[in-house]
Amino acid sequence: MAKFRIGVLDPIATEGFDLLKSDSNFEYEERIGLKGDELRKGLAEFDGVIIRSGVKITAESLEGNKRLKAIVRAGVGTDNIDKEAATRLGIVVMNTPAGNTLSTAEHAFALMMALSRSIAPAYQSLCNGKWDRKLYMGSQLADKTLGIVGFGRIGREVALRGLAFRMRVIAFDPFLTDEQATKLGVERAETVAEMLPKVDYLTVHTPLTNETKHLVSQKDLANLKPGIRLINCARGGIYDEAALVEGLNSGQIAGVALDVFEEEPCTDSPLFGMPGVVCTPHLGASTEEAQTQVAVEGIQLLLNFFNTGEIRHAVNVAALDPKTLEAIRSYLDVAYRLGLFLSQWHGGSVSQCTLTYRGEVADRDTKLLTNAFCAGLLERALEEDVNIINAELLLRERGIELNEIRSQEMGAFASSITVEVSGGGRTAKAAGTVFGHNMPRLVMVDDHRLEAYIDGNLLIFTHQDVPGIIGKVGTTFGKHEVNIAQMAVGRSGNQPGGHAIGVLNLDSQPSAAALADMQAIPAVETVQTIELPAAGQMPSWLQ
Numbered sequence: 001m002a003k004f005r006i007g008v009l010d011p012i013a014t015e016g017f018d019l020l021k022s023d024s025n026f027e028y029e030e031r032i033g034l035k036g037d038e039l040r041k042g043l044a045e046f047d048g049v050i051i052r053s054g055v056k057i058t059a060e061s062l063e064g065n066k067r068l069k070a071i072v073r074a075g076v077g078t079d080n081i082d083k084e085a086a087t088r089l090g091i092v093v094m095n096t097p098a099g100n101t102l103s104t105a106e107h108a109f110a111l112m113m114a115l116s117r118s119i120a121p122a123y124q125s126l127c128n129g130k131w132d133r134k135l136y137m138g139s140q141l142a143d144k145t146l147g148i149v150g151f152g153r154i155g156r157e158v159a160l161r162g163l164a165f166r167m168r169v170i171a172f173d174p175f176l177t178d179e180q181a182t183k184l185g186v187e188r189a190e191t192v193a194e195m196l197p198k199v200d201y202l203t204v205h206t207p208l209t210n211e212t213k214h215l216v217s218q219k220d221l222a223n224l225k226p227g228i229r230l231i232n233c234a235r236g237g238i239y240d241e242a243a244l245v246e247g248l249n250s251g252q253i254a255g256v257a258l259d260v261f262e263e264e265p266c267t268d269s270p271l272f273g274m275p276g277v278v279c280t281p282h283l284g285a286s287t288e289e290a291q292t293q294v295a296v297e298g299i300q301l302l303l304n305f306f307n308t309g310e311i312r313h314a315v316n317v318a319a320l321d322p323k324t325l326e327a328i329r330s331y332l333d334v335a336y337r338l339g340l341f342l343s344q345w346h347g348g349s350v351s352q353c354t355l356t357y358r359g360e361v362a363d364r365d366t367k368l369l370t371n372a373f374c375a376g377l378l379e380r381a382l383e384e385d386v387n388i389i390n391a392e393l394l395l396r397e398r399g400i401e402l403n404e405i406r407s408q409e410m411g412a413f414a415s416s417i418t419v420e421v422s423g424g425g426r427t428a429k430a431a432g433t434v435f436g437h438n439m440p441r442l443v444m445v446d447d448h449r450l451e452a453y454i455d456g457n458l459l460i461f462t463h464q465d466v467p468g469i470i471g472k473v474g475t476t477f478g479k480h481e482v483n484i485a486q487m488a489v490g491r492s493g494n495q496p497g498g499h500a501i502g503v504l505n506l507d508s509q510p511s512a513a514a515l516a517d518m519q520a521i522p523a524v525e526t527v528q529t530i531e532l533p534a535a536g537q538m539p540s541w542l543q
């Protein structure tokens, strides 16, 4: 078996390489500092890559990539990856959310302390041969108020450290409840604006989003508590750097500590050298402990993904652990086959799909099942590879409305998936279930209940429910030497004499002549072939 090829595109700790080397299914190459066309070509040579914040994976760098299946960020922020472009190509993006939490919280706190006691300029003045004790009068942390915006992993660790230093802590996070705040010994603010006039120190621990960009800007300067010190160890741009310069010059702001910048690398900033400023070159996660942890966790994510299909800490798709995958694999297969079936049975342009999950399957991760259905529905129509990562996005991009209904009521089966697709004036419906452990079955076509295999060459014919049809169908295919492996018939409302549908599983594709003879049988209304994968044959993302 060919080995999975992993690209290490940013420096990672040796423990990560050791783990990679220990698995004989993998080979790797270190390619640090790739940019532009080199990066695009490089990315196309790997099945998976691991990066930190150095490399920027843009839509252009992924253009035309048919090989890459996984991007792992050894760290938290995935803002250096165009996730939409990756998703469109069916590439899973995963990160290591907790590996550098403590180191980054400690760094934010270290910056806060360095600001309060002028550590950097005081040492610099010593180096310049001065013994200046008056100039560096500091400020004690105890009894001061610390404001924290973003109360996730890092924000909470910073809060614990603030409390240990006997600070009053006020936090703002849209997901922070009063109960959680009380339990953690902090006060909850309703808005950032509300906390600005109250806090002596403000530290931010959010991603950079439309809401957090320039969270402190020129218009907020007058609202800041005079003498405030601001720390940013999250992402450049959360504070407006020009406003920081203005606030420092006016004296409204006493100190600014930045680890991150709007443009990185940043070697030139009006802030550098200003009194009251201390900056570091994105060192929050740069400890041996954090780097070992994120490298090992990141490589483990890649090994598990390629060895078992496990999707963990993904930022562009629902998680999928090996146990869940094993438990729902057969239903993923049914959902995918229903998609393939309905794309052919409906046959026109689809504008709406409604999936109804009934019984036990309704308690499962139906989002993944819906993605599998979408992959099947689109597979025959699209040039690009479709899988459970990109299928839903590709479907929605085509303006197709997707609805999910879940019902714990079992109906005729312990679990079933019913899908209705409509568009172009036609509605088509099919339902599937799993018999035993892994035998997918088609149990309804339009409103006709039946039990048919959902694999291989299917032939579906609608007809009037009159005697003799089945015999005539058998004779027709016998004449054309097409073997019928299985046959199922479903009647409208299960009543005789109405309208019926027949599903044949054929051992080979029927010829045009066989289909014409079939169509010529009196009482046969429509005849349609449907191609599905053979039983047990699954796409690579399902194996």
Ligand SMILES: NC(=O)C1=CN([C@@H]2O[C@H](COP(=O)(O)OP(=O)(O)OC[C@H]3O[C@@H](n4cnc5c(N)ncnc54)[C@H](O)[C@@H]3O)[C@@H](O)[C@H]2O)C=CC1
Pocket: 075, 076, 077, 078, 097, 100, 101, 104, 149, 150, 151, 152, 153, 154, 155, 172, 173, 174, 175, 205, 206, 207, 208, 209, 211, 212, 233, 234, 235, 259, 260, 282, 283, 284, 285, 286
């Ligand atoms: N300087 C460095 O080397 C490092 C920087 N980071 C950065 O630190 C940031 C935080 O990381 P974690 O705590 O691990 O992430 P997290 O996901 O655990 O926490 C982020 C928190 O921000 C909150 N949030 C989002 N939008 C908000 C808004 N508009 N206002 C207030 N809160 C908002 C979220 O609800 C969440 O609780 C990330 O941007 C990450 O990239 C992380 C590690 C190292």
Ligand SMILES: O=C(O)CCC(=O)C(=O)O
Pocket: 052, 053, 074, 075, 076, 077, 078, 100, 282, 284, 285, 286
């Ligand atoms: O890889 C690094 O050192 C940067 C860490 C970081 O910014 C993150 O994890 O979000």
